[in-house]
Amino acid sequence: MSAVVAEHEHDDHHDHGPEKGFLRWIITTNHKDIGTLYLFFALAMFFVGGTMALIIRAELFEPGMQFVSPQFFNSMTTMHALVMVFGAVMPAFVGFANWQIPMMIGAPDMALPRMNNMSFWMLVAGILLLASTLFMEGGAPASGWTLYPPLVLQTGAALPFAIFAVHMLGISSIMGAINIIATIFNMRAPKMTLMKMPLFVWTWLITAFLLIAIMPVFAGAVTMLLTDRFFDTSFFDAAGGGDPVLYQHIFWFFGHPEVYVMILPTFGVASTIIPVFARKPLFGYSSMVYATAAIAFLSFIVWAHHMFTVGMPMAGELYFMYATMLIAIPTGVKIFNWTATMWQGSMTFEAPMLFSIAFVVLFTLGGFTGLMMALAPVDFQYHDTYFIVAHFHYTLVPASIFIIMAGAYFWLPKWTGNMYNERLARFHFWLSAISVNILFFPQHFLGLAGMPRRIPDYAVQFADWNMVSSVGAFIFGFSQLLFLYIVIQTIRGGTGEKVTDEVWEDAHKHGLEWTLPSPVPYHTFATPPEKIPTEHF
Amino acid sequence: MKTKQLFAGLTLMATGLGTAQADYTLNLMEGVTSISRDVYGLHMLVLWVCVFIGIAVFGTMFYSIYYHRKSRGYKASNFHESTKVEIIWTIIPTVILILLAIPATKVMLEMDDLKDSEMSIKVTGWQWKWEYEYLDNGIHFFSSLDEASNKARQVGSGIDPRTVPNYLLEVDKPLVVPVNTKIRFLFTAADVIHSWWVPDLGWKKDTIPGYINEAWTSVEKAGTYRGQCTELCGKDHGFMPIVVIAMEKPDYEAWVAEQKGIAVANAAAADKEWSQEDLINKGESVYANNCASCHMADGAGLAGTFPAVTGSSVVTGDINAQVELMLNGKGMMPAFGQMLDPVDFAAVSTFIRNGLGNSVGDSIQPAAIKTLQAAIPAVEYDDDDE
Numbered sequence: 001m002s003a004v005v006a007e008h009e010h011d012d013h014h015d016h017g018p019e020k021g022f023l024r025w026i027i028t029t030n031h032k033d034i035g036t037l038y039l040f041f042a043l044a045m046f047f048v049g050g051t052m053a054l055i056i057r058a059e060l061f062e063p064g065m066q067f068v069s070p071q072f073f074n075s076m077t078t079m080h081a082l083v084m085v086f087g088a089v090m091p092a093f094v095g096f097a098n099w100q101i102p103m104m105i106g107a108p109d110m111a112l113p114r115m116n117n118m119s120f121w122m123l124v125a126g127i128l129l130l131a132s133t134l135f136m137e138g139g140a141p142a143s144g145w146t147l148y149p150p151l152v153l154q155t156g157a158a159l160p161f162a163i164f165a166v167h168m169l170g171i172s173s174i175m176g177a178i179n180i181i182a183t184i185f186n187m188r189a190p191k192m193t194l195m196k197m198p199l200f201v202w203t204w205l206i207t208a209f210l211l212i213a214i215m216p217v218f219a220g221a222v223t224m225l226l227t228d229r230f231f232d233t234s235f236f237d238a239a240g241g242g243d244p245v246l247y248q249h250i251f252w253f254f255g256h257p258e259v260y261v262m263i264l265p266t267f268g269v270a271s272t273i274i275p276v277f278a279r280k281p282l283f284g285y286s287s288m289v290y291a292t293a294a295i296a297f298l299s300f301i302v303w304a305h306h307m308f309t310v311g312m313p314m315a316g317e318l319y320f321m322y323a324t325m326l327i328a329i330p331t332g333v334k335i336f337n338w339t340a341t342m343w344q345g346s347m348t349f350e351a352p353m354l355f356s357i358a359f360v361v362l363f364t365l366g367g368f369t370g371l372m373m374a375l376a377p378v379d380f381q382y383h384d385t386y387f388i389v390a391h392f393h394y395t396l397v398p399a400s401i402f403i404i405m406a407g408a409y410f411w412l413p414k415w416t417g418n419m420y421n422e423r424l425a426r427f428h429f430w431l432s433a434i435s436v437n438i439l440f441f442p443q444h445f446l447g448l449a450g451m452p453r454r455i456p457d458y459a460v461q462f463a464d465w466n467m468v469s470s471v472g473a474f475i476f477g478f479s480q481l482l483f484l485y486i487v488i489q490t491i492r493g494g495t496g497e498k499v500t501d502e503v504w505e506d507a508h509k510h511g512l513e514w515t516l517p518s519p520v521p522y523h524t525f526a527t528p529p530e531k532i533p534t535e536h537f
Numbered sequence: 538m539k540t541k542q543l544f545a546g547l548t549l550m551a552t553g554l555g556t557a558q559a560d561y562t563l564n565l566m567e568g569v570t571s572i573s574r575d576v577y578g579l580h581m582l583v584l585w586v587c588v589f590i591g592i593a594v595f596g597t598m599f600y601s602i603y604y605h606r607k608s609r610g611y612k613a614s615n616f617h618e619s620t621k622v623e624i625i626w627t628i629i630p631t632v633i634l635i636l637l638a639i640p641a642t643k644v645m646l647e648m649d650d651l652k653d654s655e656m657s658i659k660v661t662g663w664q665w666k667w668e669y670e671y672l673d674n675g676i677h678f679f680s681s682l683d684e685a686s687n688k689a690r691q692v693g694s695g696i697d698p699r700t701v702p703n704y705l706l707e708v709d710k711p712l713v714v715p716v717n718t719k720i721r722f723l724f725t726a727a728d729v730i731h732s733w734w735v736p737d738l739g740w741k742k743d744t745i746p747g748y749i750n751e752a753w754t755s756v757e758k759a760g761t762y763r764g765q766c767t768e769l770c771g772k773d774h775g776f777m778p779i780v781v782i783a784m785e786k787p788d789y790e791a792w793v794a795e796q797k798g799i800a801v802a803n804a805a806a807a808d809k810e811w812s813q814e815d816l817i818n819k820g821e822s823v824y825a826n827n828c829a830s831c832h833m834a835d836g837a838g839l840a841g842t843f844p845a846v847t848g849s850s851v852v853t854g855d856i857n858a859q860v861e862l863m864l865n866g867k868g869m870m871p872a873f874g875q876m877l878d879p880v881d882f883a884a885v886s887t888f889i890r891n892g893l894g895n896s897v898g899d900s901i902q903p904a905a906i907k908t909l910q911a912a913i914p915a916v917e918y919d920d921d922d923e
Contacts, residue, residue, distance in 0.1 A: 063698040063705075065690055071772040071842070138842050144769045150746060151729040151771060154869050156842055238747020244730060245745060279607070281617035309732060310743045311724075311750035314649050318642060325634045329627060336626045339598050346613035347606045357602065361595060368587035375637065377644040378580050380740035381565060384732060384767040448565045450736045452767040455775030457690055459706045460699050461562075 017522055026121075029113035030522065031098045032415070037120050038095030039408075043484065045087030045127065046401075050477050052080035057439075057473035060466050065457050073456035074142035079134065081145035085262065086169045087127045089396065092404045093265040094176050097204050099415065101180060103513040103520065104198045106189030106529045111182035119175035126168030133158035133165075144454060146255065147222065149236040149247050153229050160230070163222045170215040177208035177215075184208075189512070189528040195286065196532060198511050202289050203268030206296045210257045210264070213300070218254035221247060245310050252303035260299045263395060264292060266363075266403040267334060270356050273410050274338055276510050277353035278345030284337040291330035291337075298327050308376045309383050317376050324374040328367070335364055350504075351425035355406035358433045359399050366394030369444070384454075387447025393440045398433070405432075405483060412487065413503045417519030418494030424486050431479040438472030509533050566736050569758045569783070573739025575644045583637055590633075648740065651753050654721035658712070662724075662731030662744035662766070663871055665773035665830065669712050672723075676796045679876060681826065682776045683707040690776060706763040709826070711780035715789035716756050724750040728871055729771060735764035735781050743768055756783040773830055807879040807903040813887060816900055820888025823881045827873070828889075836893030843869075847894040856899055860886055864909060874913050879903040882910075 018024045018033065028034060055076050059067050068076070098116065102109055110116050133140040138156015141147065147162075155162070184205045188197070197205075224235040224247070234240025236247045267288075275282045282288065305324040308317060338360050347353070369391040373379045382388060405428075413419050442465035447453075451462045458466065499518045507514040511533055516524050567577045605611045661668040666681035682690075686705050689696035698704040714720055724733060726744040734741030738754045741764075756762075764779040784792060825834065831843040838845035846852055851859050863886060866872035873882065880903045887900040 064694070064696075065692040067692075069692060069772070070775065071839075074769065074772060074774070137840070142772070148730060148769075151769065154729070154771065238745075242747075244747065278605075279613040280615065283617050284619075284623055285617070287623050309741055310745065311748060314645070317645060321641065321645070322638060325638060328634060329630050332630045333623065333627060335594060339594060339601070340622070341617075342598060342601045343605065344601070344611075344614040344616070345605050346611050347602065348608070349606075357598075360598070364591065364594065368591065371587065371637075372580070372583045375579060375583060375641040377576055377641055377648060377740075378583065380648075380742075381576055381580070381736065383741060384734075445563045449562045450566070450764070452734070452765050452775070454769045455765070457698075457705060457775050460704050463699075 027117070029109075029117050031102050031110045031113070031116065032520070032522065034110075034116050034120055035095045035098030035100075038091045038098060038123075041120075041124060041127075042088050042092035042095060042404075043487070045083055045091070046480070047484075048131070049080050049083035049088055050480065052076045052083065054473060054477050056080065057470040059456055060458070061470040062467065063458055063460050063463050068456070070456045071139060071142055074144075074454065075134070075140040077454050078141050078144055079130075082130060082141075083127070084396075085145065085258070086123075086130075089262045089400050089404070090173065091123060093204075093207075093262070093400075096200075096265065096269065096404075096407055096411075097176075097180055099411065100513060101183055101201055101204060102187070103516065103524055104201050104511055105184065105187065105192050106512050106525045106532065107183060107187035108523060108525050110179050111186055112179045115175050116179055119172045119179065122168055122172035122175070126165045126172060129161055129168065130165035133161050136161065146248075146251055147225065148251070149225060149228065149244055152225060160226060163226050166222045167219055170219045173211050174215050177211035180204055180208040181212075189525070189532060191530075191532050195289070198268075199271035199282065199285070199288055199292075200265070200268035203264040203271075203292050206292050207261050207264045210261050210296055210299065214254040214257045214261075217250060218258075221250040221254065224250075245307070248307050248310060249304065252306045253300070255306065256303040257296070257299040259392070259395070260295060262400050263363075264296065266359070266400045267292060269403045269407045269410075270338065270359055272511065273352045273356045273406055274341050274360075276410075276504050276507050277350065277356075278342050278347050279506060280341060280345040282337070283340035283343075284333070287333055288337055291333045294330040295327060298323065298330070302327065305374060305376075305379070308379045321374060321376040325371070328371050328374070331367055335360060335367070348505075350409070350422060351420070351429055352406040352410035354426065354429045354433075355402045355409070358429070359402045359406065362394055362398035362402070362433075362436070366391055366399060369394065382447065384452055385447035386443040386451045386453055389453050390440050390443035390447060393443070397440065398436050402432070402436075408483075408487065410504075411513075412490050413494075413499045414513060414516075414518055415520060416491050416494070417499060418490050418492075419497045419499050420486050420490040421495055424482065424489075428479060428482045428486060431482065432476060435472045435475035435479060439469055439476050440472070442466075442469045442472075568737040568739045569756050569760065569762065570737075570739055570754050571757070572644070572648055572754070573737060575647065576739045579640060579644055582640065586633060586637065648752070651721055651751055654719045654753055656715075656718060657721045657723060658714070659723040659725070660733055660744060662726040662728075662733070662770065662777075663876070664728050664771050664869075665766070665777040667708075667712075667733070667777065667779060668727075668876070674793055674797075676793065676800075678710050678796075680708045680710045680712060680780070682778060683709050684826070686778075687776070687826075703763065705776065706765070706778045706780070708778055708780045711761070711782045713782045713784060713789065713792050714756060715786045716759050716783045718786070719753060719755045722752050722754070724748075724752070728869075730768050731766045731770045731777070732768035733764070733779060734767045735762050735779055737762040737764075738781070741767050756781075759783050759785050759788075776830075803878055803880065807907050809903075811880070811883065811902060813891070813900040816884045816887040817891050818884075819880070820884035820886070821892065823877065823885040824888055824892075827877065827881075828885065831870075836889070836895075846889050849895075852889050852895055853897055856886070856890065856897075856901055859890070860901060860906070860909065864913070874910055879907040879910060882906045 019027060025037060059073055136157045138158060140158055141155050141162045143152040184201060227233040228235055228237060234242040236242050236244050238244060271282055271288060302320060302324045304312060304316060304320040373382045409420060409425055446462055446465050451458055501518050502508040502514040503518060512529055565577055565580050567574055657672040659670040659672055666679050668679050670677045685701050686707055688694060689698050689701045724742050724744040725748060726746045731744045732741050733744055740752060742750050742752045760783055762781045766774055766777045832838050832846045836846035851862060864874035883901050883903040883906045889895060890897040890899060
């Protein structure tokens with residue numbers, strides 16, 4: 001054992017920097033490089049998925065079919081969702097996890113660096129395979145991201161490729177999750193006890209367990225689709241003794257925790273940013289941890305609220321209604337805690353704080369509509385309408401996406417040593433915050449008025465609000481080019497102003513990462529830190 | 538024109554939605570049944586609960602954002618824990634949730650109460666039309682998007698949807714029901730999952746192959762109520778509307794009598810000898826309504842998904858093999874044996890062999906189809922209310 005340690009020390013003398021040239025990005029095992037790769041990939045996919053969304057909104061700008069065929073429209077709604085979920089939001093948070101978790105817990109790197117590299121490239125391969133189905137005979141999958149049979153079995157040549165892509169994305173996610181759990185459990189600085197970890201680390205720990213639990217379930221579900229289509233099984237075919245509703249149960253057993261996979265790290269980043277700009281410790285740290293765990297637990301026992309209209313027995317309908325309503329309690333605790341964190345703070349409103357406040361407000365709106373649709377009898381009206389589309393986009397776009405942007409503005413100065421352009425970033429915020437509401441708020445009205453989701457054309461009484469929504473979509477979409485510009489500008493020198501080590505006033509009290517130099521060196525915490533900040537509890 | 542509407546829309550947003558135009562709504566409709574009104578009441582209750590919580594939470598937050606800011610010189614306090622407060626804001630939401638759950642449960646149980654229904658209608662979802670069977674009097678028909686909407690909705694049709702009455706919400710044959718009658722609906726599907734939704738009735742129900750779902754309604758006001766399929770069911774998901782006409786009972790009885798007369802006339806037509814020309818003429822419209830959405834109006838199909846009819850080896854081959862395939866379906870192609878009456882079936886079979894670029898020259902008589910259809914086993918429905 002001691003020989004191994006000695007050898008490592010020896011290595012350290014001549015292997016400090018990254019590999020030279022392009023190869024660095026292929027073979028890297030450095031958590032910061034891999035974090036960067038994840039974040040750039042997520043940004044690229046955000047624009048790919050966003051382009052698909054704009055195709056959808058362009059077609060829906062006016063009644064009548066103007067640009068695309070109904071089949072291609074369905075492919076767009078399906079691919080938009082899959083690309084945004086698996087290509088943009090999840091990888092962005094894995095990117096943050098890679099960059100931040102080791103620095104936040106005082107570790108030199110992730111616990112399993114080679115697997116880290118593999119899980120990133122597996123993700124790229126999975127998404128490329130998925131995207132390639134767009135060019136196949138019969139088109140990309142067009143049955144919605146839920147891939148419900150029997151409809152999904154009508155997919156053309158793309159079906160097995162899409163299923164294999166899901167398998168690869170699942171393996172990638174599971175490897176990422178294992179890595180995060182191993183890192184958090186084994187590599188914390190000596191004084192970093194579990195209940196002293198920053199909330200971002202906590203939320204990711206819980207998220208990683210969710211991922212390990214659910215990705216195999218999804219893989220199983222799509223594998224059964226594969227055998228139903230190609231090997232004459234009848235898992236989901238009523239004519240062969242199977243059950244199409246079984247798929248929905250399996251899918252949502254994955255699907256509901258999956259939406260929390262996208263929101264729990266969001267909570268973590270918000271809980272990291274708000275205290276810094278309120279210049280106050282996070283209110284109710286331990287209740288935040290318990291609330292996160294409670295939400296994660298509840299996420300496993302509420303899945304069939306996505307299926308109130310499939311005709312479950314009354315006892316099932318009532319159970320899933322009550323269980324779903326319970327989620328409002330821990331979620332409410334979180335929102336109250338953030339509000340209490342701001343209360344009597346000494347707030348400033350830099351871009352990360354603006355995005356975080358917008359997140360709290362707009363996510364709460366999404367939570368309200370979530371409570372409304374938890375009531376099963378009313379959900380019979382809301383289900384599969386634009387009201388639902390508005391609901392989950394409020395919990396994803398001005399929540400997860402806004403927080404990803406908040407995180408980028410918050411940590412980019414630390415990572416690059418350069419300050420972003422605050423004026424431009426605030427302009428980006430206001431453009432995004434206003435347009436995202438022009439985009440999604442009218443969709444509540446459309447849904448209540450009776451417009452089903454996933455339709456390429458609509459009756460003329462839905463025309464006005466669809467037009468408003470499309471206008472909002474284009475403003476929101478093009479505003480994000482500004483984000484791309486600011487990010488690139490920051491990496492290439494930013495405003496020219498060199499940032500301090502703690503970047504934000506008194507940030508060193510809030511997290512270990514702010515005690516490191518800016519920009520952070522390629523290798524950090526080769527020896528664990530002696531002291532840890534105590535401000536967040 | 539477009540710019541004007543655009544500005545109108547944006548102005549509406551800006552002026553706080555007050556001056557709503559006549560033809561759209563912002564809120565859920567109250568509907569025309571006791572259930573739909575209960576659902577509307579619940580919706581408004583939970584909406585107001587959310588509004589009040591929102592005012593309290595956002596009010597506190599914005600007060601804090603305004604007063605507790607560094608630029609006003611506010612010094613941060615350092616409190617970060619209070620078990621008392623945490624318990625209070627756990628208990629208050631719990632109480633609110635219980636108060637919401639009680640009325641929700643009541644409505645739920647009421648919706649489930651199928652006792653004492655006076656008639657039953659079986660609804661079957663097909664790609665992309667609805668089949669209605671009145672189990673009490675044998676009336677049976679398919680209902681699909683009307684021709685005017687169907688023409689206007691084609692990509693590049695050049696028809697302004699605003700000129701089409703009830704664009705995408707009109708069908709060729711609506712479902713007709715009597716008012717103030719408790720009607721039990723049975724839902725199933727023939728191919729993929731669909732969902733039957735008429736907002737004015739207050740609910741939607743999925744139609745699932747292999748399942749029979751139930752729901753009930755009792756419409757209180759005569760009128761026409763429109764809805765759509767709400768479960769993604771393939772490319773024409775957006776084009777399978779539902780129209781329910783609720784009639785006063787005498788009007789409904791008259792409609793039933795009329796339908797029975799039509800059924801007798803159709804049966805007679807099936808027994809008479811048809812000329813090839815008449816079959817081809819009739820077949821053209823049957824093709825447009827039933828086949829063109831997949832095989833395309835010109836018979837060219839869609840590469841990779843839907844085979845062409847023009848030059849197809851099936852269509853230009855043995856007529857009995859072609860009829861067999863149409864009767865029983867194949868893969869994505871539905872079994873038209875149950876969907877078309879003998880005359881329409883014979884007509885379209887003859888049309889595709891002698892139109893769309895094909896010229897085989899033969900034809901088949903409705904009487905022959907009738908014999909073949911009689912061999913398809915009928916499905917029995919138990920109409921007891923347990």
